Amino acid sequence: MLGIESSCDETGVAILRWQPEAPGRGLLAHALYSQVKLHADYGGVVPELASRDHVRKLLPLVREALAEAGLQPADLGGVAYTAGPGLVGALLVGAAAGRALAWALGVPAIGVHHMEGHLLAPLLEDDPPEPPFVALLVSGGHSLLVEVKAIGEYRILGDTLDDAAGEAFDKTAKLMGLPYPGGPALAKLAEQGRPGVFRFSRPMTDRPGLDFSFSGLKTQVLLAWQHSDKSEQTRADIARGFEEAIVDTLLIKCRRALQATDTHRLVIAGGVGANRRLRAELAAAGEKDGFRTYFPRLAFCTDNGAMIALAGAIRLAGGQHQGEAVEVRPRWNLEDLPAA
Incomplete structure (x- = not known):
């Protein structure tokens, strides 16, 4: 093939x-x-x-x-x-x-x-997931939570209302003056940031539902950047706060989706699925809550x-x-x- x-x-x-x-x-x-x-x-x-x-x-x-x-x-x-x-x-x-x-x-x-x-894509790995499972598909154009009953039998649980997660990464990086492609550059910069210096909202987690909206988070970052001293450390701290907000939001929604479907397998795929913090947080949550996470290799x-x-x-x-x-x-x- x-x-x-x-x-x-x-x-x-x-x-x-x-x-x-x-x-x-x-x-x-x-x-x-x-x-x-x-x-x-x-x-x-x-x-x-x-x-x-x-x-x-x-x-x-x-x-x-x-x-x-x-x-x-x-x-x-x-x-x-x-x-x-x-x-x-x-x-x-x-x-x-x-x-x-x-x-x-x-x-x-x-x-x-x-x-x-x-x-x-995770089926390409040595220990592939078997349906049923919930899939988090996060990329530059999509943020989807999908219930997978069988291959070809899909139910969308949550969708993007405006900016997808990857799109929010890229746009936020651009407004902070980071080089293209912005998402990986922002994630790398966030590794140098200090936790807790900037805390942004976790969009749409204060209400029921599984849809995503990241445009407001992008605006919060813009305002924080405009009113900051624009030092390299501040830039890294803002990047850290933004990345934590994205990851926490995705984690909260994944937990809700697994509970709603009574499923114990979570597949994460798409470009944002390569984010180190996201992979680590979801894997840790799986160990704590009793669900198993599946990732494709980075390539x-x-x-x-x-x-x-x-x-x-x-x-x-x-x-x-x-x-x-x-x-x-x-x-x-x-x-x-x-x-x-």
Whole structure:
């Protein structure tokens, strides 16, 4: 199975030999190209530039992955590509290439939901979670809590009302003058911050519900920064306070979701899932409260082709595949997916 990811600013390709009993051990190759340097001058992703760069990088990465796996194109048994959600131009690059390659080889193709790919990424590890579980999907564009009854049977428990967690990280870093990409830079700076110097609110935790809203937290940080002495230590202290607020909010909501579903397994995936403080706090909470946490390895937290290959392999094994039309869905509700 060839997996292609091109939903935003990273081009990911992977080759997976489908093994239902141990999917992670079937990963033969994966290659990733990040467009961070391309977009750094603009302080964010420029969709047209992202699409053009996918065109330049995708086929060389496919050749690289095939060479790493020691395979020829004719050895492929299927092609999976990200069909949404994401930037429409970027999605079309991966979908067109993936569908054309599948047609030329005479193998089935499947369009994969980007967030389902993230949700299933922990299955690439040696000790994968088994449904039912709750998944926290946190990235630059999404903050979702999902009840997973079975693969393909999803119920959204909580969603983003405005800024997603990763988006709040990036925007807060930018207003504090940190380099792009802001999220990792802010998290690194927070390691130098002193605990308790700045305490910001934990948004929407003082009321029932599992939805997220981080735009107000971003405003609190802006006001604190504007009225500070703007020293490097103060910058680090504010970053620490902001990161703690995000992590505490996610932790509170995860605990509520596990209680509401009477579930004892928690999957954390998406780019923010690589945050060290979040991983440590959720793991510690799991030991205290009696639930188990599952994380993908750091390389598979951000967008990658391996998660797309895995999700595609599962759905192709269940008899699902695409027609010959190249179709993408920039907006796509996870609950609309059919059972796998």
